[in-house]
Amino acid sequence: MKIFLIGIGGGHPDQITAQAVDKLRAVDVFLVADKGAAVGDLAQARTEILNRHVPGDYRVIEVPDPQRDRKPADYGTAVLDWHDARARAYEKVLLELDPTVTVGFLVWGDPALYDSTIRVVERIVDFGTVDIDYDVIPGISSVSMLAAAHRLVLNRIGGPIVITTGRALLGDVESGADNIVVMLDGHLTCRELAGTDTWGIHWGANLGTDDEKLVSGPLDEVIGEIEQLRGELKSQHGWVMDTYLLRLRRL
Numbered sequence: 070m071k072i073f074l075i076g077i078g079g080g081h082p083d084q085i086t087a088q089a090v091d092k093l094r095a096v097d098v099f100l101v102a103d104k105g106a107a108v109g110d111l112a113q114a115r116t117e118i119l120n121r122h123v124p125g126d127y128r129v130i131e132v133p134d135p136q137r138d139r140k141p142a143d144y145g146t147a148v149l150d151w152h153d154a155r156a157r158a159y160e161k162v163l164l165e166l167d168p169t170v171t172v173g174f175l176v177w178g179d180p181a182l183y184d185s186t187i188r189v190v191e192r193i194v195d196f197g198t199v200d201i202d203y204d205v206i207p208g209i210s211s212v213s214m215l216a217a218a219h220r221l222v223l224n225r226i227g228g229p230i231v232i233t234t235g236r237a238l239l240g241d242v243e244s245g246a247d248n249i250v251v252m253l254d255g256h257l258t259c260r261e262l263a264g265t266d267t268w269g270i271h272w273g274a275n276l277g278t279d280d281e282k283l284v285s286g287p288l289d290e291v292i293g294e295i296e297q298l299r300g301e302l303k304s305q306h307g308w309v310m311d312t313y314l315l316r317l318r319r320l
Contacts, residue, residue: 070163070166070168070169070170070171070172070199070200070201070202071171071172071202071203071204072171072172072173072174072190072201072202072203072204073092073095073096073171073172073173073174073203073204073206074173074174074176074180074186074187074190074203074204074205074206075089075092075093075096075173075174075175075176075180075206075208076089076176076178076179076180076205076206076207076208076209076210077089077115077118077175077176077177077208078177078178078208078209078210078214078277079177079178079209079211079214079275079276079277079278079310080111080114080115080118080177080277080278081114081277081278082117082118082121082122084208084209084214084277085118085121085122085208086206086207086208086209088206088207089206089208090122092173092204092206093118093119093122093123093173094122094123094124094125095171096123096127096171096172096173097127097128097170097171097172098127098128098129098130098166098170098171098172098173099119099127099128099129099130099172099173099174099175100130100132100159100162100163100172100173100174101115101129101130101131101132101174101175102131102132102134102155103131103132103133103134104134111177111308114278115175118175130162132158132159132162133158134155134158135151135154135155135158137151138151144236148185151185152185152188152189152192153192155185155189156189156190156192156193156196157196159189159190159193160193160196160198160199163193163199163201164198164199168199168200174186174190176208177208177310178208178209178210178211179207179208179209179210180205180206180207180208181205181207182210182212182232182252183234183252183253187205190203209277211252211273211276211310211312212232212250212252212312214273214276214277214312215250215271215273215276215312215313215314216314218273218276218281218283219271219273219283219285219314221271221314223248223250223314224248225248228248229248230248230249230250231246231248231249231250232249232250232252233246233249233250233251233252234251234252234253234254235251235252235253235254235255235256235257235258236253236254236258238251238254238258238259238315239258239261239262242262247316247317248314248315248316248317249314249315249316250312250313250314250315251312251313251314251315252312254311254313257292257295257296257299259288259292259313259315260292260296262288262315263288263289263292264289265289266287266289266318267317267318268287268288268289268315268316268317268318269285269286269287269288269315269316269317269318270284270285270286270287270288270291270292270295270313270314270315270316271283271284271285271313271314271316272284272285272291272295272311272312272313272314273311273312273313274298274299274302274309274310274311275302275306275309275310275311276310276312280302280305280306282298282302284298287318288315299311
């Protein structure tokens, strides 16, 4: 069975690459995670992408996403268990399909950057129950969209950049990181760095959508505005996806 893991960016149909469009049109059946009514806007964006770029016949199968422990005692083990449960859910659907069909997974952002789909498909391959050949098609990541929206060069001249999560941010700062892109930060951990007058931030939420919000400036001065906008988006849509660059200020 042929499978394409297709990066679809932040959800705007214009941000689909030509390569991704080519692969979308080769798919017979799309498997998508059903995460409930709270993310209905995301499902609508996915539908708009398919309507815009796939003129032929195709099926969409929504697969209920397994529950995940958000406050586990052992984070790594909990994530692996969640990946395994996802793999089993998709495996069940794949076993019911004709092995000659081409299957597509629509991946928000880029499949290689803080996304589990590649690992999930690898787990299905490891199960050995479905004969799978899969390709990965890159997408425009939120990191790229953040940089473009703020007209940024992410790295300083000759310097590194750390891409991390909210969970790991404070540890990375303690280790000396001073130019940091932060993803998957549902708690806006950068608030804990406010009050030192040393950090600047470039923040973006729902990047590439009609509801995109951008804020930049000294962290101490703009963190309140970011919290307010983030709360408004969460209240309006039931979800918010934000990414930000933290950079030690050169005073």
